[in-house]
Amino acid sequence: MRPKFLVILVIAALAYVLGARAGRERYDQIEKAVTSFWNDPTVKKARAEAKKDADKARKAVKKKAKQLR
Template sequence: MKGKALFLVAGAAGYVLGTRAGRERYDQIAAAAGRLWGNPKVQEKVVDLQDRGTDMAKQAGAKLSDSAGAVAGQVKDKVTSGGGSGDGALGDQHHTRMPSD
C-alpha cells in the first residue's frame, strides 16, 4: 500500500511541476511566435502572398467563367438545333429500364 501511495504522490508532484514548466515554455514559444508574426518583414511577405493569391483566384475565376460560357453556348446550340438526330429537341436519348422489385 505504501508503494501505491508513494507512486501517486510522486505522480501528482511530477504533474504539478511538469504543467508549470510546460506552461512557462508554452508562453515562451507563444511570445516568440508573436514577435515573429509582428515583424515588419514577415508582414510584408504576408501581404505580398495575399495579393498574389487574390490575383491567381481572379484569373482562375475568369478562365472558369469563360469556359462555362462556351460550354453553355454549345449545349444551347445543340438543344435548339435538335442535336442532329431528328428525335426531338434533346437528340438521342438512351432509356435504361430499372429492374422491377
C-alpha cells in the same frame, strides 16, 4: 483500426506528454517567439504580398472558369 490513425494517435499522445512536461513557462516562451515572428515587419510584408498574389490568382481562375462555360 487503421495504421495511419494509430500513428496520429501516438503522435498526439506524445505531443501531449512532452507539452505537459515543458510546463507553462515554456508555453509562454514559445507563444512570445511566435508572436514576435508573426508581427515582424518583414513577415507582415510577405503576408501582404502573398495575399495580393492569391487575389490575383483567384481572379484569373474565376475569369478562366467563366470562359470555359
